[in-house]
Amino acid sequence: xxxxxxxxxxxxxxxxARPPLPREPAALLELARSGDxxxxxxxxxxIESGGDAAMAVAELAYxxxxxxxxxxxxxxxxxxxTLTDGLITAVRGGWPAVGGSDGSEQASPKAAAExxxxxxxxxxxxxxxxxxxxxxxxxxRVRMNQHALDPTVFIRSMATRGHLGGLSLAVPDAVRLxxxxxxxxxxxxxxxxxxxEVEIASAADTTAVVVTPGWGDSMQASKAxxxxxxxxxxxxxADRPGxxxxxxxxxxxxxxxxxxxxxxEIVDTTATAAEGVPELWGAVARHRAHLxxxxxxxxxxxDRLALELRRVLLARTxxxxxxxxxxxxxxxxxxxxxxxxxxxxxxxxRLLAD
Amino acid sequence: xxxxxxxxxxxxxxxxARPPLPREPAALLELARSGDxxxxxxxxxxIESGGDAAMAVAELAYxxxxxxxxxxxxxxxxxxxTLTDGLITAVRGGWPAVGGSDGSEQASPKAAAExxxxxxxxxxxxxxxxxxxxxxxxxxRVRMNQHALDPTVFIRSMATRGHLGGLSLAVPDAVRLxxxxxxxxxxxxxxxxxxxEVEIASAADTTAVVVTPGWGDSMQASKAxxxxxxxxxxxxxADRPGxxxxxxxxxxxxxxxxxxxxxxEIVDTTATAAEGVPELWGAVARHRAHLxxxxxxxxxxxDRLALELRRVLLARTxxxxxxxxxxxxxxxxxxxxxxxxxxxxxxxxRLLAD
Numbered sequence: 001x002x003x004x005x006x007x008x009x010x011x012x013x014x015x016x017a018r019p020p021l022p023r024e025p026a027a028l029l030e031l032a033r034s035g036d037x038x039x040x041x042x043x044x045x046x047i048e049s050g051g052d053a054a055m056a057v058a059e060l061a062y063x064x065x066x067x068x069x070x071x072x073x074x075x076x077x078x079x080x081x082t083l084t085d086g087l088i089t090a091v092r093g094g095w096p097a098v099g100g101s102d103g104s105e106q107a108s109p110k111a112a113a114e115x116x117x118x119x120x121x122x123x124x125x126x127x128x129x130x131x132x133x134x135x136x137x138x139x140x141r142v143r144m145n146q147h148a149l150d151p152t153v154f155i156r157s158m159a160t161r162g163h164l165g166g167l168s169l170a171v172p173d174a175v176r177l178x179x180x181x182x183x184x185x186x187x188x189x190x191x192x193x194x195x196x197e198v199e200i201a202s203a204a205d206t207t208a209v210v211v212t213p214g215w216g217d218s219m220q221a222s223k224a225x226x227x228x229x230x231x232x233x234x235x236x237x238a239d240r241p242g243x244x245x246x247x248x249x250x251x252x253x254x255x256x257x258x259x260x261x262x263x264x265e266i267v268d269t270t271a272t273a274a275e276g277v278p279e280l281w282g283a284v285a286r287h288r289a290h291l292x293x294x295x296x297x298x299x300x301x302x303d304r305l306a307l308e309l310r311r312v313l314l315a316r317t318x319x320x321x322x323x324x325x326x327x328x329x330x331x332x333x334x335x336x337x338x339x340x341x342x343x344x345x346x347x348x349x350r351l352l353a354d
Numbered sequence: 355x356x357x358x359x360x361x362x363x364x365x366x367x368x369x370x371a372r373p374p375l376p377r378e379p380a381a382l383l384e385l386a387r388s389g390d391x392x393x394x395x396x397x398x399x400x401i402e403s404g405g406d407a408a409m410a411v412a413e414l415a416y417x418x419x420x421x422x423x424x425x426x427x428x429x430x431x432x433x434x435x436t437l438t439d440g441l442i443t444a445v446r447g448g449w450p451a452v453g454g455s456d457g458s459e460q461a462s463p464k465a466a467a468e469x470x471x472x473x474x475x476x477x478x479x480x481x482x483x484x485x486x487x488x489x490x491x492x493x494x495r496v497r498m499n500q501h502a503l504d505p506t507v508f509i510r511s512m513a514t515r516g517h518l519g520g521l522s523l524a525v526p527d528a529v530r531l532x533x534x535x536x537x538x539x540x541x542x543x544x545x546x547x548x549x550x551e552v553e554i555a556s557a558a559d560t561t562a563v564v565v566t567p568g569w570g571d572s573m574q575a576s577k578a579x580x581x582x583x584x585x586x587x588x589x590x591x592a593d594r595p596g597x598x599x600x601x602x603x604x605x606x607x608x609x610x611x612x613x614x615x616x617x618x619e620i621v622d623t624t625a626t627a628a629e630g631v632p633e634l635w636g637a638v639a640r641h642r643a644h645l646x647x648x649x650x651x652x653x654x655x656x657d658r659l660a661l662e663l664r665r666v667l668l669a670r671t672x673x674x675x676x677x678x679x680x681x682x683x684x685x686x687x688x689x690x691x692x693x694x695x696x697x698x699x700x701x702x703x704r705l706l707a708d
Binding site: 055058059061062063064169195298301302305306308309310311312313314316317318320321324325330333334337338340341342343344345346347348351352 | 409412413415416417418523549652655656659660662663664665666667668670671672674675678679684687688691692694696697698699700701702705706
């Protein structure tokens with residue numbers, strides 16, 4: 001546990017004279033559930049650090065309730081941070097009533113098992129490409145975020161994980177921890193549209209893809225992947241020219257895609273002026289109602305857990321392979337390969353037979 | 355072996371009355387070494403099909419000589435196919451003499467252990483994104499390629515591999531097979547600049563990255579990755595405006611990169627007019643001379659073999675994990691996860707303990 005990064009970056013950590021935190025995950029979770037943000041930050045640091053402490057936290061985290069997760073992805077500069085800040089306000093107003101506007105959605109929020117009270121909200125800002133740990137980014141985010149001092153909002157950056165599986169395992173663990181701490185809605189915001197970022201943002205109950213007018217040219221390569229994961233499209237910076245074209249572009253892509261039970265809504269926003277954000281939250285609520293009424297929420301969450309388990313299995317075996325690769329027998333296998341005495345399949349067979 | 359795709363696409367396969375090919379890899383390789391292209395095509399089909407036949411071919415392939423490999427990557431539409439066709443002519447003219455033009459390269463081709471005779475050349479056109487097997491693309495390539503009927507040139511498309519490790523294992527195996535069949539130079543050309551394509555093209559002795567005037571805007575995201583793997587830059591379509599800007603852009607990138615023993619040369623080509631292609635081949639020869647004189651060729655090839663061995667190890671264990679995932683115990687583990695009775699780490703521990 002001594003190797004965990006002690007990054008209790010909550011504003012309250014500068015408050016005078018608080019008793020030292022316990023080290024036990026269970027005791028920390030107890031404190032976190034009662035609203036202690038420093039305890040929650042400590043638990044997240046355990047998860048980030050990996051190792052035995054992370055496992056102990058995961059054991060508690062996966063016993064708790066699963067929060068509703070909203071994934072937010074899109075090109076850098078699309079305005080996701082500002083949009084997230086706006087969404088926090090919307091989320092704190094609770095789930096809006098979902099009208100049966102297109103007939104296919106009869107679910108009312110009352111169908112949900114989750115309480116309709118004002119949710120506590122957390123933001124995980126994930127940057128897999130950043131070589132820095134959360135501190136610096138978080139500093140910026142806290143300074144610019146109007147909610148930084150709001151006790152019902154928890155904001156955390158995750159950039160690296162020094163341990164097996166990396167962010168694709170640490171983020172779901174962190175989400176579950178936030179749920180176990182009593183947080184109802186978690187927004188997972190990723191910086192870009194790389195493969196890992198899309199993967200992380202799409203491991204959500206609702207995934208919103210943020211584009212801007214003129215996005216088509218700059219994101220040609222990512223289009224198909226984004227179309228596949230989007231439950232909601234956001235055209236942000238809708239005060240700029242080209243909104244109509246961007247919408248037509250998206251509609252055409254959706255027309256060409258194979259029809260499913262859910263056609264992603266397209267919402268225009270101008271996050272800097274807080275315009276369109278309540279409508280975006282409404283679209284998220286309608287998608288949630290669809291997931292609840294169709295039973296898809298349960299299916300999606302079970303699929304996600306299966307995927308997580310497969311990832312842990314792969315990460316565990318990769319650790320074993322790396323131990324093998326660091327060993328003497330691997331070096332002599334490579335020498336035999338160089339000498340043309342073995343091929344890689346024979347060499348692998350011998351290494352794995354031990 | 356019956357599952358291997360019988361794609362003997364060589365022009366000579368339409369010749370009348372040839373005896374049926376043997377099935378034994380060793381006998382096929384004997385024929386391939388004597389110039390039988392149909393036998394070589396059959397061996398490559400074994401490699402593509404994966405499984406036991408592929409292993410038997412690999413065992414022979416990795417005992418043979420390693421050909422000199424030139425990787426060629428760049429955005430779709432950069433003119434790589436036309437450039438490759440031009441390069442074939444250049445390669446068939448043999449390695450050019452390498453002058454000590456900048457003092458740092460004292461190596462003459464005579465330092466090489468490889469013979470300076472006219473090499474036989476093969477092209478592997480790799481398209482990881484194509485869902486089709488080689489046939490269709492190859493048909494096009496053969497029709498448009500002026501060398502299609504030249505018996506000293508062998509052209510093959512590789513698009514998929516139905517087996518473990520996919521193209522990132524099949525391509526090095528195919529390269530080694532071509533070397534074992536007596537081919538001296540193998541050009542590995544990939545269609546785009548996706549992660550896997552760059553990975554495949556960079557697993558070469560010399561990697562050439564092809565750009566066009568104005569490339570900077572369209573390939574922003576790939577720039578850093580391409581810079582890292584390039585041993586030679588090609589500005590193709592140099593008859594278009596913007597060549598000077600493209601060169602300045604590349605020079606600036608190279609200035610910013612950390613200095614190494616080799617600064618990539620930048621060569622202008624107009625492949626459609628065969629302009630600049632001998633100069634490109636000269637740049638490849640200078641890079642080769644640098645690798646030989648510095649001892650880097652041996653180091654790079656050993657590193658590549660180590661990487662291949664690690665990939666085979668990972669692919670083997672991934673097969674085992676997928677067997678586990680398909681099993682009943684995995685399903686009941688997921689149920690326990692959904693019920694909150696276990697976390698993924700505990701579940702993985704139980705599954706792997708068996």
